[in-house]
Each structure stands twice: as C-alpha cells, then as structure tokens.
Amino acid sequence: MISNTELPSTRPYLIRALYDWCSENGFTPYVAVKVDNTVQVPREYVQGGEIVLNVSMDATSSLKLGNDFIEFKARFGGKPREIMVPIHRVMAIYARENGQGMAFPVSDEETAPAALSSIEGQALDSADSHEKPITPSPSSSGRPALKRIK
Known part of the structure; x- marks a missing residue:
C-alpha cells in the first residue's frame, strides 16, 4: 500500500475541477x-x-493549470505580465459572483509540497477537513475576504 506522503497532491485536481465548474456555469x-x-x-x-x-x-492567455504550477499571461495596468504560481501557494479558488469554492492550507515553509500532500491526505480522512467551501465576507481592501463554512 502507498503511504500518504507518496501520493500526489489532490490540490491541483481540485483546482482544475472548480475552475471547470466556474467556467461551465458562467462564473x-x-x-x-x-x-x-x-x-x-x-x-x-x-x-x-x-x-x-x-x-x-x-482575463488570461496561455493558461496552464498544471500539477505543480498555474501559469498564464495577463495584463496588469495595461502591461503584459507572465504569471507563475506554485500550486502549494494557492490558498483558495472561488467564483467571484457568489464566493463558492474551496480553501486550502498554505504553509509558510518554502519546501511545503511534500509535507502538504501528507496534510491534505490527513485532512480528507478527518471530519474537520481543511478544504472547506468558502464564501466572501467584507474586507477593508475592497476584495472579498475568504471565510470558511462549517
């Protein structure tokens, strides 16, 4: 039997699934x-x-939702930029219009991917998973603050 530390992370698969759900439903x-x-x-x-x-x-071009990185090109203030986000740094994916999505734990350690796979596996086995649906709540920055739903 394969241990949780040897299994690939579920995070990129969940991100792709929620991305597809948003896109297919007009969010x-x-x-x-x-x-x-x-x-x-x-x-x-x-x-x-x-x-x-x-x-x-x-909003993007050349979007790649890979197992290790999210990569795309986008304009910020009219300037084209190349964006690359390691999957283990994604805190959440959600629909702007209704806030439905999923939040993920993010470690402050830069060598988090291997440890994170273990954490995710444990979270899925527990009753109080770290990966919970989210809804927006007001924030001082003008963008939705993520709030976990119990």
Missing part, C-alpha cells in the same frame, strides 16, 4: 495566493502578502 474563477519568493506575480498588486488573480479565459 469568474479567482485564485487567492499567498505570495513568497517562489510566486511570480506583479509585486505592486500584492496586499498583505496575498494576491487575488482572475484566471478566467477572458
């Missing part, structure tokens, strides 16, 4: 990212160590 998929030096985003748009990215087909 705008957003990803919330905890930024560190492994994340390639325009730093001037990072607030409080986080950034929320519109990953819809209309």
Whole structure:
C-alpha cells in the first residue's frame, strides 16, 4: 500500500475541477495566493502578502493549470505580465459572483509540497477537513475576504 506522503497532491485536481465548474456555469474563477519568493506575480498588486488573480479565459492567455504550477499571461495596468504560481501557494479558488469554492492550507515553509500532500491526505480522512467551501465576507481592501463554512 502507498503511504500518504507518496501520493500526489489532490490540490491541483481540485483546482482544475472548480475552475471547470466556474467556467461551465458562467462564473469568474479567482485564485487567492499567498505570495513568497517562489510566486511570480506583479509585486505592486500584492496586499498583505496575498494576491487575488482572475484566471478566467477572458482575463488570461496561455493558461496552464498544471500539477505543480498555474501559469498564464495577463495584463496588469495595461502591461503584459507572465504569471507563475506554485500550486502549494494557492490558498483558495472561488467564483467571484457568489464566493463558492474551496480553501486550502498554505504553509509558510518554502519546501511545503511534500509535507502538504501528507496534510491534505490527513485532512480528507478527518471530519474537520481543511478544504472547506468558502464564501466572501467584507474586507477593508475592497476584495472579498475568504471565510470558511462549517
């Protein structure tokens, strides 16, 4: 039997599934990212160590939702940028219009992918999973703050 530490992470599969759900139902998929030096985003748009990215087909080009990275090209303030987000830095994916989606635990350690797979496996086995649906709640930054639903 394969241990949880040897299994690939479920996170990229869940992100792709929720992206498809948003797209097929006419919603705008957003990803919330905890930024560190492994994340390639325009730093001037990072607030409080986080950034929320519109990953819809209309907002991106060359979008790749891979097992290790989310990669795409987008315009920020009219300037084209190449974006690359390690999957383990994604805090949530949700629909802008209704806030439905899923939140993920994000470790502050940069070597998180192997440890995160183990955490995700444990969370799926427990009654109080870390991967919970989310809804927006007001925030001072003007963008939805993510709130876990119990």
